[in-house]
Amino acid sequence: MKLLKTLATAAALVALPVMGFAQEADVTPPVGEIGYIFTTFMFLVTGFLVMWMGAGFSMLEAGLVRQKNVTMQLMKNVALFAIASIMYYVVGYNLMYPGDGWTVQNVIGAFSMAALEPVGGSPDTDLTYASVGSDFFFQLMFCATTCSIVSGTLAERIKLWPFLFFCIILTGFIYPIQASWKWGGGFLNEMGFLDFAGSTVVHSVGGWAALAGALILGPRIGKYKDGRVVPMPGSNLTLATLGTFILWLGWFGFNGGSQLYMDTAGNISDISRIFANTNTAAAGGAIAALILTQIMYKKPDLTMVLNGALAGLVSITAEPLTPGLGAATLIGAIGGIIVVLAVPMLDKLKIDDVVGAIPVHLCCGLWGTIAVVITNGNASLGTQLYGMLVVGIFTFVVSAVIWFIIKAVVGIRVSEEDEINGLDMAELGMEAYPEFSKS
Numbered sequence: 001m002k003l004l005k006t007l008a009t010a011a012a013l014v015a016l017p018v019m020g021f022a023q024e025a026d027v028t029p030p031v032g033e034i035g036y037i038f039t040t041f042m043f044l045v046t047g048f049l050v051m052w053m054g055a056g057f058s059m060l061e062a063g064l065v066r067q068k069n070v071t072m073q074l075m076k077n078v079a080l081f082a083i084a085s086i087m088y089y090v091v092g093y094n095l096m097y098p099g100d101g102w103t104v105q106n107v108i109g110a111f112s113m114a115a116l117e118p119v120g121g122s123p124d125t126d127l128t129y130a131s132v133g134s135d136f137f138f139q140l141m142f143c144a145t146t147c148s149i150v151s152g153t154l155a156e157r158i159k160l161w162p163f164l165f166f167c168i169i170l171t172g173f174i175y176p177i178q179a180s181w182k183w184g185g186g187f188l189n190e191m192g193f194l195d196f197a198g199s200t201v202v203h204s205v206g207g208w209a210a211l212a213g214a215l216i217l218g219p220r221i222g223k224y225k226d227g228r229v230v231p232m233p234g235s236n237l238t239l240a241t242l243g244t245f246i247l248w249l250g251w252f253g254f255n256g257g258s259q260l261y262m263d264t265a266g267n268i269s270d271i272s273r274i275f276a277n278t279n280t281a282a283a284g285g286a287i288a289a290l291i292l293t294q295i296m297y298k299k300p301d302l303t304m305v306l307n308g309a310l311a312g313l314v315s316i317t318a319e320p321l322t323p324g325l326g327a328a329t330l331i332g333a334i335g336g337i338i339v340v341l342a343v344p345m346l347d348k349l350k351i352d353d354v355v356g357a358i359p360v361h362l363c364c365g366l367w368g369t370i371a372v373v374i375t376n377g378n379a380s381l382g383t384q385l386y387g388m389l390v391v392g393i394f395t396f397v398v399s400a401v402i403w404f405i406i407k408a409v410v411g412i413r414v415s416e417e418d419e420i421n422g423l424d425m426a427e428l429g430m431e432a433y434p435e436f437s438k439s
Contacts, residue, residue: 002387007297035263042262042271043134049253052080052140056246057148061155062432063240064355065305068422069156070235070432076160077152080167084144087172089114090142095137095186096176106187109180129261138257142202143253147176149206152355154213156218160427162335162412169402170209178205178391194379194385199259199318199368200388205395207362210353210400217412218353221419227432229347232354235246235433244306248282251313255320274320278313281332285312296340304343306358308336314361315368321377331371335364366392 058077062070091111092237094101098109116133129135132157147167154163179201181188222230241253255278261267289308293301313333316323323331346352353359369388373379406412413419418426425431 002433006378015227015379031143036259038262039130039260040134042257042259043130043138046253046257047134047138047141050082050145050251050257051250052256053141053145053247053250054148056243056248056250057151058243059239059246060243060306061152063153063232063236063238063243063357065155066422067235067436068431070424071413071428071430072160072423073151074154074432075086075428076163077148079160080147080151080171081144082145083167084163084171085140087168087307088176089136089144091172092176093139093337093439095173096180096369098180099185106185106190107181108182122314142179142198142254143171146202146206146209147171149203149357149361150210150213153210153353153357154217155354156423157302157413158213158217158412159412159414159425162406162410163254165351165406166209166213166402170265171339172398174209174239174395175202175205175397176206178394181391182387187230188387188390191386192242192378192380192383192385194372195318195369196320196372197317199314199365200391202365203314203317203361203364204369204388205391207358207365208395209399210357211351211362211405212223212396213412214351214353216403216407219350220354221416223352224347224350229344231283234303234339240303240306244309247310248279250311251278251282251317255317259321270321276325277320277323277328278316280325281312281316281335282309284329284332284337285309285315285336288333292337292340307339307343307360310360312337315363315371316364318368319372319376319379324375327375330373331368333355335367338363338367351378387401 040207043103058074061073061077089290090113094112095109097126101112102108103110116136117131135315147170150170151163151167161318175362180186182195183189184199206254220232223232224230235366252275256271256274259267259274262271271296286305286309287312290300290305293299293304312335315331315335315338316328316387339356342363343353343356346358351358366388370381373381374385404410416424422431
């Protein structure tokens with residue numbers, strides 16, 4: 001009896017590895033689903049990295065505005081993300097990716113609500129791509145990012161609700177329509193316009209919308225006085241630095257996820273290359289700003305260095321794959337130089353951009369789109385310039401019209417008294433740093 005028990009135990013032990021192998025084999029997906037699974041996973045992970053950029057914008061803006069306006073900036077960033085999430089679902093996603101549902105062929109898509117797969121995750125017929133839900137989630141984050149760019153430029157003097165109404169139009173209509181021209185298979189895509197992750201489609205659009213708003217809104221009280229620029233230092237450079245690093249981190253999702261596929265070894269290699277180029281472009285922009293501010297102002301300027309890093313990131317976004325590390329560094333460095341030169345240029349024009357979003361996102365977005373021709377042999381300078389021009393005119397004109405309408409109907413600027421006292425108390429009735437307020 002003991003012998004039989006021993007033999008039975010031994011047989012069971014011998015069978016365990018075989019049983020384990022068979023169980024693992026049962027859960028291995030069919031070959032056709034592997035690409036679907038990995039690309040879906042990539043969209044989800046890179047999507048929440050881009051979502052984390054919302055925290056970056058919040059911290060950057062909170063650090064660069066004055067203490068009396070910090071809560072307002074935090075409120076705007078949370079609210080605009082929520083608005084983008086709803087508007088992109090209600091109208092934006094299908095407007096941006098109309099498929100066969102163009103209302104005006106290759107120009108304006110169908111106005112319809114987004115729909116995901118049935119519960120249970122039944123995949124669509126294209127098992128080599130990704131789930132609709134993951135693609136929607138990823139693309140939504142780009143839409144929200146575009147809106148975040150506008151928030152910082154118009155800080156410290158704009159009313160909350162008029163700003164949020166503009167966010168509804170920007171995220172629901174302006175951004176998706178122009179994005180459909182490139183990423184939705186529209187006329188810019190057919191012409192061969194290249195914008196890998198959105199130097200034009202995302203960043204310049206946010207910059208154009210911000211510029212239109214800044215021109216109509218006007219500068220802050222006391223910013224330009226007797227022909228000189230009056231510095232208005234931010235409340236917390238620690239937060240601004242944290243925000244920059246969060247944005248830097250999120251950009252790996254922004255550019256890496258724009259590869260759109262993670263189903264082959266080649267695509268994995270490309271994503272790795274994109275990560276490396278994205279990082280070194282940011283480094284190039286930061287170093288260039290560091291050196292140039294030392295030369296121009298005799299001391300390095302932290303805020304310029306922070307924006308220099310962001311400028312490098314925006315500059316490489318149009319083409320983060322084809323450059324080598326050296327070229328990516330130079331592209332980013334030129335972006336850093338552009339920011340340092342553009343900030344005082346805007347001040348000369350009396351265009352008040354509180355956080356420097358226009359130099360970073362608009363100026364460097366345009367530079368990055370042009371820089372594509374340096375490393376990508378398929379790019380045409382004429383086509384790149386045409387795409388920038390079309391998107392710029394559309395976004396600026398429509399944004400300006402919307403800003404004018406809002407101004408005429410309800411007004412967009414707080415009263416002089418409220419601006420002087422701060423928007424935190426005037427608009428929200430609460431302060432970010434109550435213990436430091438005057439007694």
